[in-house]
Amino acid sequence: MTSAREAGAPTGGAGRRLPRLRPFRSWTLRSRVVLVVVAMLAVLGAVIGTVSVFALQNYLMQRLDGQLTSALERGQHAADRIYGDQPTGPDVIGIVQTPGQQTGTFGVIRSGEMLLYPVILSERPKTTSPDQPVAPQRVPIATTALLSLPSDGHPRTIDLGPTLGEYRVAAVDLTNGDSVIIGLPLSDVNATVSRLTLVIVLVTLAGLVFAFLLASVVVRLAMRPLERVAGTAEQVSKLPLDRGDVALAVRVPEADTDEHTEVGRVGSAFNRMLGHVASALTARQASEQKVRRFVADASHELRTPLASIRGYAELTRRSPHELPSDVTHSLGRIESEATRMTSLVEDLLLLARLDEGRELDRDPVDLTLLLVDALSDAHAAGPGHEWVLDLPEEPVEVVGDAPRLHQVLMNLLANARVHTPEGTKVTAGLRAEGDRAVVTVADDGPGIPEELQASLFERFARGDSSRNRATGSTGLGLAIVQAVVQAHGGEVTVVSEPGSTVFTVTLPLAPADSSADLLTAAPIP
CATH class of the missing domain: 1.10.287.130 (Signal transduction histidine kinase, dimerisation/phosphotransfer (DHp) domain)
Incomplete structure (x- = not known):
């Protein structure tokens, strides 16, 4: 037998096998409808959220780029005014302190392969008057990206290091041959986009939970008529x-x-x-x-x-x-x-x-005595067969019609005697299994053809030469067996192959309080 590990099935603690999810096609219609509705809303929410985030991000970036272009023009005019066509001096602060520059503006002069005195406008202290100028601060920056930045005035996103983070920067040439680089922080844009993304995710999840609950209720109510139709069909199927x-x-x-x-x-x-x-x-x-x-x-x-x-x-x-x-x-x-x-x-x-x-008679019947009598009669009628009796130590009692049950046993034994050759061993057995009495009649004759077994208990059924019916049989014996057994609340089955045919009759055992004094049957000599 293949183990759970060999079959690729997940297992839990102590070798416990985890349950597998059923395939989607085996889900109920209600579950599939709810799942499809929730999945569609999830996809719709994801699409709307993604489009909204990208649209807002694009709008904020365009607005920041416009602000950066204005700041770059002001910085360029300030640098040309301060330095003219002279070599760059150490005073870069005047570029970012030009009127109109906003808090957080970054500025630096690029001269050849050097970046001179990068500064950033600090945020205004809370105790400072609104009319007081904002003091710039010198900050460490990542120089590699700024040294390779084209001086075309086109805004680009550059990470200026762990201290400043991402900035939107642009560079233009000055009249003295150097370049001025101006940048505006992306922190506000990123924070706004992140906040919107979080809000959309939370609202979408809440909406999906609400949609799941609402769809479950609505679909359940909508499916009730179909469930009643299915219940009616199931009730009819049991009739x-x-x-x-x-x-x-x-x-x-x-x-x-x-x-x-x-x-x-x-x-x-x-x-x-x-x-x-x-x-x-x-x-x-x-x-x-x-x-x-x-x-x-x-x-x-x-x-x-x-x-x-x-x-x-x-x-x-x-x-x-x-x-x-x-x-x-x-x-x-x-x-x-x-x-x-x-x-x-x-x-x-x-x-x-x-x-x-x-109605048949409903009296206590000792099947042990009936089987002994029936086998004795069969032995007298067919001395050429070998008859074997297999009885339990205790008598087996049922409630029923004794003559009819005796006829059942006689018909089964006569069927084995008539349709098997002389010398065939016929074994009649009796045992109790749970609340049922089980009677078996087995022979080692030629067997019953497979195509005949399905209709064996029908009236006037005829077999082929392997179980010859040309011996005066009416074809009603097994039909009577089935009818009598079913009338007693039991059933009869047959399993046959060449060399082994077993008829099995099961009947309800008599209740314990209906037991009478039963005689112990003696074996047939």
Whole structure:
């Protein structure tokens, strides 16, 4: 057997196997609808949120770039005014202190491969007057990106190091050949975009939870009519429609048959189908009742003339006058066929009465004694077979009709005797399993063809030469076995292959308080 580890299945502590998720196609319709609705809202929320974030970020970047362009122009004019065409001096502060520059403005002069005195306008102290100039501060920066920055005035995003972070910077040339670089911080833009992203994520998650709960309630309410239709179908599926009186009164409620809705059309169509099925079953029941009544009446009426035929034939053969040999033979054949026909009529009459549901006797019956008697009779009728009896130490008792149960055992043993060759070993067994009594009749004969096993208990069933029926069998023996066993609340099955055929009869055991004093059966000598 493949272990959970070999099969790739996840396992929990102490070797416990974790449950697997069912495939999507096996989910209920309600679960799939809720999942699809929530998934669609999640995708829609993600798209709307992404577009909103990028749109806001693009707007803020464009506004910052406009501010940076203005700051760069002011810085360039200030640098040209301060330095003119002279070499750059140490006073870079005047560039970022030019009127109009906002707090956080970064400025530096690039002269050849050097960056001279980078400064940034500090935020105004809280105790400082609004009219007081903001003091610039000299700060350390990452020089590599600024040295390679083109002097085209086009804004670019550069990380100026852990102290300043990301800045939007641009550079232009001065009249003395140097370049001035002006930058504005991206911290406000990034903070605004991050805050909007967080808000969108939280609102989307809250909306998905609310949508899940709302969709679950709405879908549950919408699916109730379909669940009622399914409940009606399940109730009908449990009805015993194959036998007995058929009362198909189950219908989909009228409220669920509105043909303006999809579920209503299903419910209405299902009700119409149930109506057609009920009509067909009623017609079938009426036809079966007629046939059963005819068979019962015909069987009952045939018993008297058949008895008369047998009586006259036997009386004629016993006449004191000597009869010709051919007449004697003919009378013997008439008597024999009348006897066979009487047996057939009796079997048909029994089946008809069982089909009509006539009550059987309900008395305590010792199956051990019945099996001993039945096997003794079978041994006398078929001495060429080997008969074996397998009984438990304690008697097994059921509640039922003793003559009918005796007939079941006789028919099973006769079936094994008639349809197997001499020398076949036939074993009749009895045991108690739980609350059931189990009777088995097994033989090691040629077996029953597989194609015949499905119809073996039907009336007038005939087998092939492997279990020859040309021995006077009526084909009703196993049908009577099944009918009697079912009337007692039991069942009969058969398993057969060449060299082994086992008929198994199970019957409910008698309650403990109905037990009587039972005789212990002696084995057959």
